[in-house]
Amino acid sequence: MSDVADAEGIALKREHPARATLRRLFRHRLFVTGLFLFAIVAGIGIAAPWITTVDPQRLSMRNKFLPPGEAWVFGTDNFGRSLWARVVWGAQLSMIIGASVVALNAVFGTLIGAAAGYFRKLDNALMRVNDALMAFPAILLAIAVTSVLGPSTLNVILALSIVYIPRTARIVRSSVIVLREMEYVQAAVAAGAGHWRILRHHILPNAMAPMIVQLSFLFAYAVLSEATLSFLGVGAVPPTPTWGNIMAEGRDFMREAPWIITIPGVALMITVMGLNLLGDGLRDVLDPRLRIQQ
Amino acid sequence: MKLLEVRDLTTAFMTGRGEVNAIEEVSFSLEEGQILGIVGESGSGKSVTALTVMGLLPRPPARIAAGQVLFGGRDLTKLSEREMQAVRGPGISMIFQEPMTSLNPVFSIGDQIMETIAAHERLPQAELRRRAIAMLDKVGIPSAARRLDDYPHQMSGGQRQRVMIAMALACNPKLLIADEPTTALDVTIQAQILDLLMDLRDEFGMGIVIITHNMGVIAETADRVMVMYAGRVIEEAPVATIFDRPLHPYTRGLLECVPSLTEDRARLVAIPGTLPEPARRPPGCRFAPRCLHAEPACGTAIPLLETLEPAHSAACFRARELASP
Amino acid sequence: MTTPLVSATGLTKVFEVGSSGLFGLRKPASLRAVDEVSLTINAGETLGLVGESGCGKSTLGRLLLRLIEPTAGRIAFDGSDITGLGRSAMRAVRRSMQIVFQDPYGALNPRMSVEDIIAEPLLIHGAKPGAETRRKVTEMLGKVGLPARALDRFPHEFSGGQRQRIGIARALVLHPRLIVCDEAVSALDVSVQAQIVNLLQDLQREMGLTYLFIAHDLSVVRHISDRVAVMYLGKVVEIADKRTIYSAPLHPYTRALIAAVPAQHPAQRSRGRRERIAGDIPSALNPPSGCRFHTRCPHVMAVCRERAPVLTEPAPGHQVACHLIEAPQA
Incomplete structure (x- = not known):
């Protein structure tokens, strides 16, 4: 045949798309900064048993209100507990809650969103329930759920999942609705592919990018909401060391011992900022609409 | 008298892989009342040429690396954005391919036409309105006075393109640049819009540059034709000459690969290979890797545009030799 | 008749x-x-x-x-x-019965390799992944004028015309x-x-x-x-x-x-x-x-x-x- 495609037209240098995405991510300054900040907090949380020497709940009235210094890195609180130990263990709890909420959202948000987006018949029913849940302000709904279930770490995870899964589902649904009409999906239908194959090979892999971006922001929301709930006294029960609990207790001693409320506040800020930068970076790299403009 | 003269224009873009020339050493000129057709496929640089002349490319990433755009005795590449704004409208105006996105959906078409006029002339509201109605009437919108307060979504694609033309002509420009003006339109509407552009040229005497990938649009409208490939002008001639005696192998290929509406052909004469991306253009003649007549020399040096016959120039080392029977 | x-x-x-x-x-x-x-x-x-x-x-x-x-x-x-x-x-x-689409960009799943794209109809109709499927895919790729080294490439590495050839190969692989x-x-x-x-x-x-x-x-x-x-x-x-x-x-x-x-x-x-x-x-x-x-x-x-x-x-x-x-x- 005289008109075979010019083989030279295919790039010689080749790279797997996933690899190319990773390379672009690690060249993205905001992403790397965010990842670094988040990695510090997560690393501290994971290493909590090894980097703290005292029990975060051990009282020692003799040592109360000691300012940060050589003996007590972050000082002590109104009961003489090591603030370092409490903030470090608080980081662990924040990571556990954030990761659990993200995991539950990834599973159930995808399931509900994909079902609503792909099967037109389910769409109306699922989305009206979703809308009803989304009609409440997030934090009020979380407070309502924890007051019914009772304050505990597990219930905080459940409450935050109930609050955020509808939001994740809506994002997944909107990508699925767009992808469902793509011609490569039509081609798979024309080839005789079943629903499961189409969802697994053609729709979900392409819906992942916006969901990953959403989940990174969700991690930040979850950490922040957990702190809010604890601060309001409807989260994990004191004396469990969570950043919200520490800040709630430190609030009364803001003048005498400002470090009690400041240090967990800064930790919270670093975590949320890191996650937001991370999410912005992911969005820049993964969102195809932005990629075209590059 | 030359209306527009472009000399050795080179526009570069900053990309992830360094600076890439979108167009290189583009030269052409246009007389008043003349229609110049610029024809090329994707990546040929035909739209970048138009946008550079209009000063509409965002800088950076774009940069005019060399050359001049002479219009009304001034070099437009040297003008400030404010000075350029005064040129756009009464001097040069432009219509685009997509009439859907070129009009603002939240203003009525009348408001948009009147705003264009008001940007260059201080006129009372009633006079603006009268001018806008007259313009809509000129471009063939029926019952123009009533349609003036319609919004873009209330009009069909063909009507929106007519409104775009009305806006472009509202300030009586000396030069109109039409970038793929009919590509998004159906063929019966395309014929109407091309007729309209020719009628308006006859009435107002402005010069028109029509940019297209469609040789049929060129055959219907152009007086002179400039063929571009991979950022360079490869041939320029009066329209009949281009169709009767094309000198560049690419121009010949472009004419041959279009199927006929009247004759049976067993097989189309295709140009092998793929259009080069701007960042991956071959050295030497850009067309050499796809050219059936390429020699080793074509792969090393870039052939320059050369006048081979009166008013007919081509950029090909073998043009003279291939043209002789 | x-x-x-x-x-x-x-x-x-x-x-x-x-x-x-x-x-x-x-x-x-x-x-x-x-x-x-x-x-x-x-x-x-x-x-x-x-x-x-x-x-x-x-x-x-x-x-x-x-x-x-x-x-x-x-x-x-x-x-x-x-x-x-x-x-x-x-x-x-x-x-x-198969279909070839207009848009060479939207018609191919960006996350699948050329081999996976062309093999999919075969797999749907009971073929097992392996040498035989790969042979059929390579043969089809040759028929539409693309070299075998295109197999492990992804759609974004091809020009519009080449993508259209891939789309045609996918449509024809089931004969x-x-x-x-x-x-x-x-x-x-x-x-x-x-x-x-x-x-x-x-x-x-x-x-x-x-x-x-x-x-x-x-x-x-x-x-x-x-x-x-x-x-x-x-x-x-x-x-x-x-x-x-x-x-x-x-x-x-x-x-x-x-x-x-x-x-x-x-x-x-x-x-x-x-x-x-x-x-x-x-x-x-x-x-x-x-x-x-x-x-x-x-x-x-x-x-x-x-x-x-x-x-x-x-x-x-x-x-x-x-x-x-x-x-x-x-």
């Missing part, structure tokens, strides 16, 4: 458009995208399907493949009715009998378009394919087709052998459509010389009464506004739906 591979009878598709309101109370508007279309495609031929935007040609192509369920009418493939087939029975038929080419060359640059048209013709000869070639470019349709059908606002208005329809069209719309094609040489400029139709294509949501073309037709009569003309056959193999043609017989 030629035998029909596909035949459609009274095929109709009505889309319900617009929001159905909060509790489904508001009545949605209905759009008759395809309105009682009957046509046949013979084995081994190419039927061209032309018309302007909104005429329903793409919808008709998808209806024939049952990618969209018809509102009314019947589709027969290779002599048997496939209109009511269930999922699994339809799956077996899908082996024999189907019918291919619907839905604007398959419309998005390509003209120099590449000719390559793909030639490729489609070569493959048709080699594999004995039947094409429904949907396009808006009349010269490409003339080149590739044996017969041509013209659609306007959901109706087929004329069908004939390609030479007849281009040299002696009967329907005023077909005539106008051909007259509107730009000249192929400046000496044949059409301005002021050819019949032009005025006005725009009416909205398919609110089509004109009677003959749908009557609002733009230069030969409109009173009857055209009241009654829709039916498809008649003034000459063998030449069908047209127009009162001008009907009248002399009545």
Whole structure:
């Protein structure tokens, strides 16, 4: 045949798309900064048993209100507990809650969103329930759920999942609705592919990018909401060391011992900022609409 | 008298892989009342040429690396954005391919036409309105006075393109640049819009540059034709000459690969290979890797545009030799 | 005598458009995208399907493949009715009918390699991944003019024309009998378009394919087709052998459509010389009464506004739906 495609037209240098995405991510300054900040907090949380020497709940009235210094890195609180130990263990709890909420959202948000987006018949029913849940302000709904279930770490995870899964589902649904009409999906239908194959090979892999971006922001929301709930006294029960609990207790001693409320506040800020930068970076790299403009 | 003269224009873009020339050493000129057709496929640089002349490319990433755009005795590449704004409208105006996105959906078409006029002339509201109605009437919108307060979504694609033309002509420009003006339109509407552009040229005497990938649009409208490939002008001639005696192998290929509406052909004469991306253009003649007549020399040096016959120039080392029977 | 591979009878598709309101109370508007279309495609031929935007040609192509369920009418493939087939029975038929799309960018899953894309239809129909599947994929890739080293590449590494070759390979890997080419060359640059048209013709000869070639470019349709059908606002208005329809069209719309094609040489400029139709294509949501073309037709009569003309056959193999043609017989 005289008109075979010019083989030279295919790039010689080749790279797997996933690899190319990773390379672009690690060249993205905001992403790397965010990842670094988040990695510090997560690393501290994971290493909590090894980097703290005292029990975060051990009282020692003799040592109360000691300012940060050589003996007590972050000082002590109104009961003489090591603030370092409490903030470090608080980081662990924040990571556990954030990761659990993200995991539950990834599973159930995808399931509900994909079902609503792909099967037109389910769409109306699922989305009206979703809308009803989304009609409440997030934090009020979380407070309502924890007051019914009772304050505990597990219930905080459940409450935050109930609050955020509808939001994740809506994002997944909107990508699925767009992808469902793509011609490569039509081609798979024309080839005789079943629903499961189409969802697994053609729709979900392409819906992942916006969901990953959403989940990174969700991690930040979850950490922040957990702190809010604890601060309001409807989260994990004191004396469990969570950043919200520490800040709630430190609030009364803001003048005498400002470090009690400041240090967990800064930790919270670093975590949320890191996650937001991370999410912005992911969005820049993964969102195809932005990629075209590059 | 030359209306527009472009000399050795080179526009570069900053990309992830360094600076890439979108167009290189583009030269052409246009007389008043003349229609110049610029024809090329994707990546040929035909739209970048138009946008550079209009000063509409965002800088950076774009940069005019060399050359001049002479219009009304001034070099437009040297003008400030404010000075350029005064040129756009009464001097040069432009219509685009997509009439859907070129009009603002939240203003009525009348408001948009009147705003264009008001940007260059201080006129009372009633006079603006009268001018806008007259313009809509000129471009063939029926019952123009009533349609003036319609919004873009209330009009069909063909009507929106007519409104775009009305806006472009509202300030009586000396030069109109039409970038793929009919590509998004159906063929019966395309014929109407091309007729309209020719009628308006006859009435107002402005010069028109029509940019297209469609040789049929060129055959219907152009007086002179400039063929571009991979950022360079490869041939320029009066329209009949281009169709009767094309000198560049690419121009010949472009004419041959279009199927006929009247004759049976067993097989189309295709140009092998793929259009080069701007960042991956071959050295030497850009067309050499796809050219059936390429020699080793074509792969090393870039052939320059050369006048081979009166008013007919081509950029090909073998043009003279291939043209002789 | 030629035998029909596909035949459609009274095929109709009505889309319900617009929001159905909060509790489904508001009545949605209905759009008759395809309105009682009957046509046949013979084995081994190419039927061209032309018309302007909104005429329903793409919808008709998808209806024939049952990618969209018809509102009314019947589709027969290779002599048997496939209109009511269930999922699994339809799956077996899908082996024999495939589609090539317009957009070389949207038609390939960006996260699948070329090998996975072309192998997918084989895997759906029971092939096991492995050497045999890989051999079939490589062979198909060669047939569409791509080298075997393209196998582990991803769609973004290819040009538009090359992607279209990949899409064709995917459609042909099951050795189907019918291919619907839905604007398959419309998005390509003209120099590449000719390559793909030639490729489609070569493959048709080699594999004995039947094409429904949907396009808006009349010269490409003339080149590739044996017969041509013209659609306007959901109706087929004329069908004939390609030479007849281009040299002696009967329907005023077909005539106008051909007259509107730009000249192929400046000496044949059409301005002021050819019949032009005025006005725009009416909205398919609110089509004109009677003959749908009557609002733009230069030969409109009173009857055209009241009654829709039916498809008649003034000459063998030449069908047209127009009162001008009907009248002399009545």
